[in-house]
Amino acid sequence: MSDVRARYALGHATINQALGRFADRHLLQVAEPVGEAIRYSLLGEGKRMRGLLVLSAYHAAGGTGDAAELAAAIEVVHAYSLVHDDLPCMDDDDMRRGRPTVHRVFGIAAATAAGLAMVPLAALCAAEAARSLALDDATIGAIVGELMQASGAGGMIGGQLLDLHGEGRPLGLSELEQIHRAKTGALIMAAATIGGRAAGASATRLQALAQYGAAVGLAFQIADDVLDVTATTDQLGKTAGRDLALRKSTYPALLGVDGAKTRAAALILEGCRALDEVGLLTPAMEGIARLTVERTS
């Protein structure tokens, strides 16, 4: 596992560098404070789990280029979702990744605009990144399309609203899964398939990557819910216990902490099996799946 961890550390660093290059390339001409707010959001500490998934899927499927910018483009969408999630009209959170949230630093209007602007920014960055990998234009189009699909009303943005609507009223397990498959799952699934697509993976392999992404994405959200109950604010770098405070339905509330952990573990197994069947279960892909549920923040 230590080789894999070294690879993650390297991937993490190259993704951060790529995010810095995006900021330098695209934000210099953006009016302040929006440009600064986007930069702050992009360059904060993050696990870069979605980006690492792009890299790992790319390498698993035989890609040999530098996919760091492609990985970073997915992180732009993820960073956007955090900016908006933290807004007073959403989860109303003051801390994220150990720092004040974007709207606490730059104000609500700038944070809202910054988040908004990050969706088209991600589309531009993904297209540039795919071009830099010398992919053909049809694949570039498919990758940008997949990222936009995962970001849109049927994916993350739609999921955020469902999540908001769910606050303060009890949800059943299937309703909760529906929310999280859209809100968290769509982008994690896209990370896996976009990595594979950039490496020219076959339709069968893309299908397996999608299955893996969907399962790991849901496990990730379950782990998030568990951590909100079991971890401290210091460990999380964001306020712990928010779900209870917001009266959100969660997996631990529905299944108990142990039940939720069991469900997450089963999902990881399911995702890894799907990859194994098509020869894509590399140590890195298995490691990310495990980290998803074994993390402490």
Next chain:
Amino acid sequence: MSDVRARYALGHATINQALGRFADRHLLQVAEPVGEAIRYSLLGEGKRMRGLLVLSAYHAAGGTGDAAELAAAIEVVHAYSLVHDDLPCMDDDDMRRGRPTVHRVFGIAAATAAGLAMVPLAALCAAEAARSLALDDATIGAIVGELMQASGAGGMIGGQLLDLHGEGRPLGLSELEQIHRAKTGALIMAAATIGGRAAGASATRLQALAQYGAAVGLAFQIADDVLDVTATTDQLGKTAGRDLALRKSTYPALLGVDGAKTRAAALILEGCRALDEVGLLTPAMEGIARLTVERTS
């Protein structure tokens, strides 16, 4: 001019049909009320000026296909901007195009999410539309990229924030122009160049279309400011006199109503000249420029 008006009427109808097809294709699986809110926003009455500009530029540059879906994709971005502009945290408006604004019907959270989701939706629709015109993948990528650029922090979204920041404090003419070149101008410019690009226009012609779009876009905003002072709420389909109520800096305030009209007319002339030099000044392109300033709503 009556041939041109008949062509606009036809274009208007085909754009509306294309918007309806987008809604049918993309919104059925979107969670309510977001899907319904997007549909409401897309299918409201509108001048479709940006869409007509795509069509006219496409035909001026020799395009012979059906560019209605491409035109409609631009209107998706425009519709998004209206949804967010009307929100309480922005202009706080109750009426738009003669109907209650989206947040008045569906609530603030749904309106916010709907607007957010319309940017990636527009990217998907533009790519589909460009593909249906059998454009090569590089051109499709350039068109989607141009639309995202116009939508992003350097364009419309950045301009909206500048606009918000400008409320309640006096702006000089150059600052006001900077806001409007971003907020209104970027998308109108993109409409002109995207139409040209889809028809395979040369770099010189694209440059002229950009000049025309920038000039007409600014004239459009000046005319908007003038109408806010001179027209009634009934004529506008939205609340008149909002600029004064919001203490916004406007062209009539800085130049007087007549001075603003003179400036708009000069911009129209400038834009048309740029097109004339490269053989693109068709009656439709000239007509749209004139309508921009001669409209009553």
